[in-house]
Amino acid sequence: xxxxxxxxxxISYLFGECPRETTPLIEKHLVKCPxxxxxxxxxxxxxxxxxxxxxxxxxSKFLQNMLLKTxxxxxxxxxxxxxxxxxIDEIMASLENIPHIEIGKYIRFKRKSIMEWIETIEHKPLxxxxxxxxxxxxxxxxxxxxxx
Amino acid sequence: xxxxSDETLMKRFQRGDEEAFVxxxxxxxxxxxxxxLRQLYNHTLSEDLTQDVFIRIFKYGQSFxxxxxxxxxxxxxxxxxxxKELKLRLNDVQCNKELVxxxxxxxxxxxxxxxxxxxxxxxxxxxxxxxxILKQYQGMTFSEIAQVLGCPEATVKSRLYQAFTKLxxxxxxYRR
Numbered sequence: 035x036x037x038x039x040x041x042x043x044x045i046s047y048l049f050g051e052c053p054r055e056t057t058p059l060i061e062k063h064l065v066k067c068p069x070x071x072x073x074x075x076x077x078x079x080x081x082x083x084x085x086x087x088x089x090x091x092x093x094s095k096f097l098q099n100m101l102l103k104t105x106x107x108x109x110x111x112x113x114x115x116x117x118x119x120x121x122i123d124e125i126m127a128s129l130e131n132i133p134h135i136e137i138g139k140y141i142r143f144k145r146k147s148i149m150e151w152i153e154t155i156e157h158k159p160l161x162x163x164x165x166x167x168x169x170x171x172x173x174x175x176x177x178x179x180x181x182x
Numbered sequence: 183x184x185x186x187s188d189e190t191l192m193k194r195f196q197r198g199d200e201e202a203f204v205x206x207x208x209x210x211x212x213x214x215x216x217x218x219l220r221q222l223y224n225h226t227l228s229e230d231l232t233q234d235v236f237i238r239i240f241k242y243g244q245s246f247x248x249x250x251x252x253x254x255x256x257x258x259x260x261x262x263x264x265x266k267e268l269k270l271r272l273n274d275v276q277c278n279k280e281l282v283x284x285x286x287x288x289x290x291x292x293x294x295x296x297x298x299x300x301x302x303x304x305x306x307x308x309x310x311x312x313x314x315i316l317k318q319y320q321g322m323t324f325s326e327i328a329q330v331l332g333c334p335e336a337t338v339k340s341r342l343y344q345a346f347t348k349l350x351x352x353x354x355x356y357r358r
Contacts, residue, residue, distance in 0.1 A: 045343045049317065051324055079357055080349050084318050086292060087299050092215045093229060100207060100233060104240045105200075 035059045040070050048077050109143045117148075188252035195243055203243070206252075207236050213320060214260055220303075220315055221264060231263050253322065254329035261312070261330060268308075295356050302352035310345035313338055
């Protein structure tokens with residue numbers, strides 16, 4: 035094999051994807067050709083350096099979260115806490131404000147009802163100048179009342 | 183017991199076996215997460231996008247042709263999500279420069295080298311970077327990468343070789 039042919043196959047050889055019949059020919063050439071061997075060595079070095087950048091672990095709750103999103107419909111307090119990303123104590127403390135079902139001593143939540151409830155409590159941005167002015171006056175009055 | 187292939191699992195999922203979907207997710211969640219993390223450098227965002235990928239599979243899994251290979255199909259979905267996200271961040275150059283990695287303290291890492299590698303890969307043209315990530319870090323074959331990117335295998339190999347040549351220049355001072 036000539037240098038040009040070998041050079042064009044080095045990347046496949048580096049990743050072990052050379053055709054079986056080509057591999058011994060490349061290896062034979064590398065033994066005899068210092069220039070191509072040097073090229074190969076540098077590619078190996080870069081591959082090894084890149085390999086230093088190792089994987090990061092996914093959070094342990096990922097699978098649980100995924101299952102919540104793909105499975106229906108009824109959530110336990112623990113699952114709801116996970117879903118909303120707030121502590122479970124907060125859920126239980128605010129229970130009277132959250133739509134829920136009581137079955138004996140068990141509390142459960144319907145996913146659909148929770149989504150609807152979230153819509154109602156979501157703070158929406160103010161849209162008009164009038165609404166902005168009203169908010170300003172409301173705040174102003176609140177401060178005045180506090181100072182009185 | 184022999185592990186079921188991805189395609190077998192998808193067939194079972196298409197027939198209503200949700201456990202098969204969970205198996206697929208467990209098999210690929212870590213890899214897909216790191217696929218995003220290596221290009222977005224944001225842990226939370228990468229998790230969110232990983233979720234999006236699997237939610238799409240859950241919703242549209244019926245459209246997968248089980249006679250084809252699953253992995254390229256999966257990574258095509260991931261690539262589309264990534265490209266959408268990168269488009270949103272096109273003007274936010276600062277985001278792409280946040281290269282934060284947290285390793286557990288018991289693992290010895292040459293931090294300087296790793297940061298240099300990350301920077302060097304980040305600075306590659308996107309076409310070359312995509313190939314490096316899929317080949318070096320996701321372990322896909324050239325044929326699979328060609329399917330994901332919709333280009334010939336020879337193009338994939340050429341891009342990878344050009345990428346490695348550029349990386350060799352940028353990482354010169356770290357070489358033996």
